[in-house]
Amino acid sequence: METGTGLVRALIAAVEHKCDLINMSYGEPTLLPDYGRFIDLSNEVVDKHRIIFISSAGNNGPALNTVGAPGGTSTSIIGVGAYVSPAMAAGAHCVVQPPAKGMEYTWSSRGPTADGDLGVSISAPGGAVAPVPTWTLQSRMLMNGTSMSSPSACGGVALLVSGMKAEGIPLSPYSVRKAIENTAASISNAPEEKLTTGNGLLQVDRAFEYAQQAKKLPLVSYRISINQVGKSVPKLRGIYLRGGNACCQTSEWTVQLDPKFHEGASNLEQLVPFEECLQLHSTDTSVVQIPEYILVTNNGRSFNIVVNPANISSGLHYFEVYGIDYKAPWRGPIFRVPITVIKPIALLGEPPLLSISNLRFQSGHIERRFINVPFGASWAEVTMRTSAFDTPRRFFLDTVQICPLKRPVKWEAVVTFSSPSSKNFSFPVEGGLTLELSIAQFWSSGIASHEPTCVDFEIVLHGISIDQKVSTLDGESPLLIVARSLLASEKLVPVGTLNKIRIPYRPVECNLSSLPTDRDKLPSGKQIIALTLTYKFKLEDNAEIKPHVPLLNNRIYDNKFESQFYRISDSNKRIYSSGDVYPSYVRLSKGEYTLQLYIRHENVQFLEKLKELVLFIERKLDKKDFVPLMFYSQPDGPIVGSGTFKSTVLVPGEPEAFYVGPPSSEKLPKNAPPGAVLVGSITYGTVSTFNKKDEQNHRAPVSYSISYTILPSKVSSIECAVSLLSTFVVMMILVLVLDHQFRITIRVHSPDPDTFCTAYICALDFVSYMLRYILFHAVVHSLFGLRCNQYKLLQVDDKEKGVLVGTKSIPEQLDEEVRDTKIKFLSSVKQLTEEDKSAWSELVVSLKSEYPKYTPLLSKILQCVLQKGTDGDKISHEKEVIAAADEVVGSIDKEELAKYLSLNSDPEDEEAQKFKKKIEETRDQLADALYQKCLALAEIESLKSDESIEVSAKDIFEENYKELIKWVDVKSAKYGTSTVLREKRCGRPGTALKILNDLIQNESEPKKKLYDLKIQLIEEMGWNHVSTYEKQWMQVRFPPCLPPF
Structure with a gap:
């Protein structure tokens, strides 16, 4: 678009x-x-x-x-x-x-x-x-x-x-x-x-x-602005009375006529001499009364119109007030004031019903009915019956309601009747607004037949009034809903589901730039400025997502910002989706993505206000992950599990109250961060004209939005302890300050502080001491009393590994925290210059001597070596990787590791589960070292000629690969590349290509090295046409840069 x-x-x-x-x-x-x-x-x-x-x-x-x-x-x-x-x-x-x-x-x-x-x-x-x-x-x-x-x-x-x-x-x-x-x-x-x-x-x-x-x-156009006398509303361009009291009483309107000249018109030659004497006309003087003449100069002129629609019939009426040049009537209307009056009919009965019989339709014929929808109505049910025709008939059904500052509320249907029959429809309506119902036989439908279509039409209004049209579940408290039926008895059957999750994001980067002058400079000379906002988000699983910017979306022409455009790309700069004012859902794989939002305007101050614009990523939940809502007749129902509310019959005038329970934590979707919002809908009514086998059409067509904010996760004992410790420090400072101030005050103002205030000061010291004692023991109790089980650590002795010897002391815990911080700092050191590399090497030697044979440290060193790059000499870099991997492998007792992995742990034993997790981490560190060594050995072989490769080097790869097989599945996505390289070395490129294709298929985000390896295998097999095809696709999968907006 x-x-x-x-x-x-x-x-x-x-x-x-x-x-x-x-x-x-x-x-x-x-x-x-x-x-x-x-x-x-x-x-x-x-x-x-x-x-x-x-x-x-x-x-x-x-x-x-x-x-x-x-x-x-x-x-x-x-x-x-x-x-x-x-x-x-x-x-x-x-x-x-x-x-x-x-x-x-x-x-x-x-x-x-x-x-x-x-x-x-x-x-x-x-x-x-x-x-x-x-x-x-x-x-x-x-x-x-x-x-x-x-x-x-x-x-x-x-x-x-x-x-x-x-x-x-x-x-x-x-x-x-x-x-x-x-x-x-x-x-x-x-x-x-x-x-x-x-x-x-x-x-x-x-x-x-x-x-x-x-x-x-004169080259002039009359601009019309109208407002009703006695009301300060926005200026109108016509008079539009659509139902309500306005169609039943007389109203007076002021019309302002302003002659509009083109910019640059001469003041003396065009504006000053301009003068026109206009004779005013009304198409129906019994309804619209106007003055007879008006003299207009370049400054404009106003006159009043009186509209009296009280005696007109129901339906659509159109009138015009226009001005004729008194001196040159041949010019026709110089200006027109359109006046539209829609007088609706009120429906009677319980429920309100309108029945229309024997409507006769020819090709292109349109029947309109205007209905005053009463307050309390929320949906309509329509039955349309046709008879007395020969060839098939095609009908357009439209309904429209006008809401202030909203797009017209429109429902439409196109239905074809092959033979005389009846059809049922239902659609939502807004109470208190006039509804237009249009029935039209398509202009070419039945055009060759001389038999008109006979139509009987019946519309029934239903409604369940809810006190909260937009509902929000707050925390773990149930939400009270009060339902009423104002028109007739209705069956109340609440059904609700949360089926989407909406996560807010702030931009991580914003950029204001002046656009090129060749295409983006306005004729007025003003330069258009672009604001580019960058957002980052991560998907833990494949998902269907849609970006949403509530401030800007769904408005293109009625928006003061001239452009909004977004695109979603991955780390390889491949664009997966783009859109503008109407965001659409896109299916994305697991991985990290970047969204860029592009907004344009000539006023930089407007754009400055959007630098922190919130973006929502809305994700559809899989059907199995839908969160059904439960309804209760008592506030404690969600906790005690009783008092479930199913359905009831609403009697007009009698409210019915019930509670919507918050979803339980077990039913919440996984990977939903705190602060994310689950979004869904609730329906309350049922449609009477439905097929009982069609459960979907049983629900009323009107639904109400409901949301639930995911609560913060349970606070850990460490966080509690830190909070208490902070409170303890603050209270201690406060006690000391008050103590000091009291002592000074007493010594200054007391006549004999040494004798008179001794008892008071002793009491104060005692209170200060007791407060410090209580606060201190509260913190210690929190840290090491209530949650002490979380601080029990396994100390593995060299002879008896895996035996629980007790909790570690505070100095030991402090030493471990210092050690882990040093290791974490190691990966943050940038190796950009020779001095940085030298400093990093010294730090590595120091940590190795301080913590010898400590596997997490050696594994972190291996990761740093992989990340720092080759600096030209690839073979030396790969040898460095091999050396780091050997150190990791040498630090692990593989026999003991295998023993512990072969044992099953008690799933209810918290300490056993922690120890199992630690053992699995060690296993993963071993497997990663063996895997990286395989890749490094294969890379060295590819860089050297076949003659220069020693037989022992080839044996090392095979031995290393066989050792890797013992610990992990070498065909999995994480380690499968090693199997591809082995099959390639063994002269089986076809098998290698098959395994590689499976790896690429299972990868959540494309990796360039896998596709490079695929092209290499294809070329070795002589499939040049396939190689050409894959190279062309490489430009799509891994573009060199993002395209401009």
């Missing part, structure tokens, strides 16, 4: 190339009409640079309020709907019997916008047999949509612009728009059809004649 970066660069290119017109066939739903960064830049392109901007209205019809941004919601952009003519139906769509007259496509979006604007400006042919890229293996194909009507209109306007240039007529987006809107051919006589077709079908010839006649008129 489109990206903010691409859209802004396209506007820059259009200005740089001095284009006359722009066509854009993209569009999305929006929270706010005529708002956002791209809209601001588009206004500048039209108003300042005089470029005509045409865009598609959208393909989300047939319901109202479905026009998309930017084409259907922006003041400066001409939105185009999709029209199908009889000739198009016959020639392009090849229908059996074309319709008698043209119509709007069923799926073409309709107005108005949320702020009352018309939405659709004009209509144009929305289908064609158009050229397509050759990779489709065809030259042309049938395509339709407003993505076709927009370029069709743009082509027609291009003819108009060409003619105006040829005759020297001043060119302006304002004059061109006025010409095409005032000369468009009306498609339907019904006033409300303007919300569908706009001002009509584009007529280029009439528009050109209009432009010729109006060439001496």
Whole structure:
């Protein structure tokens, strides 16, 4: 789809190339009409640079309020709907019997916008047999949509612009728009059809004649802003009354007319002399009352409108207030104020029900019903029955509700009836808002049949009102839920599941950079700045994840930041996923990943505020890891395990309360860090019109979000001891300070401190002593009393290994901590210069002498040797690896190790399990040393010629490999490379390649050395074509760098 970066660069290119017109066939739903960064830049392109901007209205019809941004919601952009003519139906769509007259496509979006604007400006042919890229293996194909009507209109306007240039007529987006809107051919006589077709079908010839006649008129456009008298609400572009009390009482509105001239217009020649006397008209004076005349100058003018919809019938009504130039009526409407009134019907009964019988449908016919959804309703159930038709019928079902500062709440379904039958649907609704229900027979469905479709329709409203629509489980406390049924009796059956985990991340790196001036410098001269945020995350298992930035996601046109883009890569710089405003799930293997988020804006201060932007990684849990929620009728239910709440029947007006229990720790997903949030949903009701065998459709279609924050893990005894020790130190300091201050105060203010205060000072000393005594013993008790079992260590004697001889003393524990710290520090020393290497070598010699034959130390030295690199002489480096590995092997008593590994330990004995873990660590250190020695020996063989390799060296590899077999599975992912090298040395490249392929398949993250070895084996076997293929894929698996944004 489109990206903010691409859209802004396209506007820059259009200005740089001095284009006359722009066509854009993209569009999305929006929270706010005529708002956002791209809209601001588009206004500048039209108003300042005089470029005509045409865009598609959208393909989300047939319901109202479905026009998309930017084409259907922006003041400066001409939105185009999709029209199908009889000739198009016959020639392009090849229908059996074309319709008698043209119509709007069923799926073409309709107005108005949320702020009352018309939405659709004009209509144009929305289908064609158009050229397509050759990779489709065809030259042309049938395509339709407003993505076709927009370029069709743009082509027609291009003819108009060409003619105006040829005759020297001043060119302006304002004059061109006025010409095409005032000369468009009306498609339907019904006033409300303007919300569908706009001002009509584009007529280029009439528009050109209009432009010729109006060439001496001022290039001006009237911008309209409306607000209701007595209310301080955001300015509107039309009057839109959608249900509620507004449709039943008179209201007064103030309309502000502001003439808009292009930037650079002369004050003396254009602005000062501008004056127009306009005669105001209303399409229905019984509903909309207006003044008769208004005189407008360049400073603008306001007037009031009175709307009285009390006596109109229920349904959709559209009115207009427009101004006509008193001196030149031929100009048509100079401005228009759209007025849309939707008067819903109220449903009666328990539950509320609307039944419609004998609706007659022909091709393209649309029936709309507007329903006042009562408070307490949360879902609707619909039954649709058809009869009396011959050929199959295709219907579009749409429902729309308008919520403040939200995208329209829309439900849609496309259903085909092959024969007379009935179908059931259910969908969520919002109580207190007007619901539009649109039923449309597709424009080409049943077009050859003369029998209308007879439809019976029934809609029933249901609802369970919940006091917490967004629920959060706090810690280990259950959550109280109060449910009510306000409409009718409903069955309450709560079912909840936590099926996703969301982990927050802060950026580990942020970078602000000025972008190149060739593509990212605005026409105003302002430079676009980019903010790149880098996040790191790790997956312990294969998972399906989605990045989520709540502040920015799901908004592209109605966003003040012009671009947001992310990409996920691994340590090899291979990109696995990328996305923008609509993040999508991607399946990733176990491993570490980097996510980069790219945000653009010209204002660096705005970007500075996003440097610590929180990113959420949302991961889908496997079905076996879903966390089911339990419900209880008492607060102690989760603890005692009784009082489970299953279901009940809600009686109108009587609330029912129950508890949602927190998930038990055993059911939480593994590898879920503290602070992560488990996310899921709860449904409370059931659908009455369902098939009992279909359990999934048994649940009500409305669900409520619930989350649970994973608690911190149990605090260890060491952490408790440290906390108590800190408290002890603070309290000791406080006691000493108070003691000292009391002594000074008494000695200064007492007349005879030596005699009068002796008893007091003794008492104070006693209290101070007792407090110190109590605090000290509390800490000691915590450290060595309650949790002393955790400080028991196994001391292995040379003669009797594995015998528990008792706990180690504090000095011994201190010595071990110092030793482990030294070993840990060894790996942090950077060996960048010769001095660093010399210092590191001296440190190694010192530690070896201090802790001789200590296997963890020697294993750490081996790891450091592997990490420090070759410095050119690879053979010397590999020999150093062999020497370090030999020291590790020599420090371990392999016979004793084998004895302990052959014994089974008691799983309930904590000390035995600790000793077993220690033995397994020693085994792993031995196996790793043998494995690294195998790799080093094989590398030396590959670096030397066959003649220079001594027979003894080859025997050493074989002996080392046989020793490795004794301790581990040499075909596992960790040690399998040694088996591949052995099979290669033995002249069995095919076997080696098979084992290597298994290793690559099992690796969570691709390793370049494995693929290099694979290519080497393939080349040795003479498979040159396979080698070429693998080398090409190496550019994908291991790119040299990340691509630019």
